Amino acid sequence: MSIEGPISINVAQVLADRLGRKARWLPGFLVRALERLICQQEMNELLAGAYPRRGAAFCEYVLEHLGVELEVRGAENLPQSGRCIVAGNHPLGGLDGVSMLAWLSRHYSASARFVVNDLLMAVEPLSESFIPINKHGSQSRAASASLDDALSGDDPVVIYPAGLVSRLGKGGVVADLEWRKMFVNKAVESHRDIVPVFFDGLNSPSFYRLARLRKSLGIKFNIEMVLLPREVFRARGKRFVLTFGKPVPWQTLTSGASASDEARRLREIVYSLNPQNKL
Template structure:
């Protein structure tokens, strides 16, 4: 029988001539489950390299899921370094080798004592762990030289920067100890891309308790932790490579280490609960189309004053509900259809409510196809205040409007329910034309100065990404001007898990930078919502956030956009069709040059 650990190896721990070790070692073999580890090893020891990894995973019936998008992040050629959290202490090393070696069989890894004894995997290992605190300085120098040579030859190098298995940290959560300074310095000097790899989960509660008592108990319990993962399915996520240029933004090794660690733990956000993408149990089918010819007739019979502009095949109309009741049915359908595709919506047959009847509607219409391209719901604040007071505002159902906000409400157009029909959602022009429509309405109504309303972030967004967006906005695009005037009915509490948000957001100063960060972190699955980005470009302030329980738990930010504070270039973009720009200069208080 081929053995990984023998009784004589344990006796060496106590000393070659120790009587205690002579009698205690056999008992420890059983207590530490090393006898069972040896039986497992015997079953896979005749395989070599990747075949040994395959045999081990098959024997243990261990599987793991990694999306194909993640696997594509592993460079096909050239050297790179992987950094991973050490969730399991041994199993994660085996999975790392199996995952990376499928594309890069030239992988080298620095591993712990237990793994280093697996002879069939020796071609993956560097002979000396240069970063082991128990290794002599001479051996450490030699090991670092070998690691550098590995990268110079174009090999990938796998590292677990903590150097030991995760345990309960100061946060009360299971996490790595601080990553070794020597490893981070090595990475900083290596000058190669770094690929973060995250292993979900952790060892058993029993193991974690023993680890808190003494490090020796932690080490002694590791073999049993390998065995108790039998039959498990684990989740592993691979992040986008962190380029050398991105690393060079950090001149301090601690800051670089913190960033690499944050990018690694942030990958936990990409392990999603598939159930959240299912429609709620109360979801009703979207209402079928009907009365289309009546809706078309309503549009064609609108007075010319209701047409804001007509560009190519797109026309923008601004009308009250009373003039377009049949068109509103189709708008209710299209709203619900558009919102459901991004995890929002009422999950009723139509997204229509009592506010629609008291509001105006900006409708972008395809004159050729006789179809709704998109729409906005707009409440004229002065009218609503005269008729209903603050109760006439839809936003008062999401946020608590105080008396101090009333002067703003009188001068505000309340925006909401913005959507682009599914047939046009991949086109950029429709949203620009809707915003052009908003400014045409503002030009016609000089008593108004503000756009207010909610902007949504879908509940489909992982909590980490919602929290990062929230933190960035509250630090860069919020205001204290309305403090005490408005409150959230269902406040949002950010949750960053094991990620330090200040580390990730350190260099993020613009919406575009945040957008790129979210795309990198999520493998292009998530980005800053386009409507959020659009409002921020207008220099809007987002005062606070609220969870909309009636809209599938969407996260809503309350925006206040002062049209006198809109950047000149944004004004010019949406008023190109107006030849006399002195009208625009007078209305928006800015000198413009074309």
């Protein structure tokens, strides 16, 4: 499925759709400030340039447009067959996923699939690569069937078990929150080995500080997400390192009640791959 013309971002229209007649009372300077905050002009230029690319081709364009380079270590650890689950840390919230999707699809000459928050289905050029799940509500049968269908196939499936972008923790260390056990159970059910991967990258300190402030104020909505477009463009010309570890055979995993322990163990394996040994 494709759409006519590139998608575009229009803050004023979104506010009008959400607020209705009340949007008239918003000061123009506030709307323009929001447009700058989310890098509306830069995002629309990128989306227009990428059109009509989709999936991995879209991701490749984004990396090229930004001048981002990838250094991949441990590629020999990847199984010859792409039929695996790739599980890793999620430090950036945008370019880490784009990089992973582009490189894995190139490596396997296949379309890597990505388990994501269902809200990201709005990124239409990647909708066919995404497997949506609902993090905040009940999981629909259709979404569950979509995940099971992807896992029954032969393409690699990528998942960020934390379900959120990494956060600033004690001692100033940026790391994922607790990993959820779902991916362990799914690996056992689908007979897929889990390949650990560490993505070496960080957002700006302001992103993590805002997340910590929001949490301290008891605000549940992840307002720091509005800064992610800025973080994407801040990465211009950067070089990121992806380090793949040895596959963990699905036969060695314990599902069910012990899956949470397995998730913690796999998280430790991923962070042991950190080339800078931050953890």
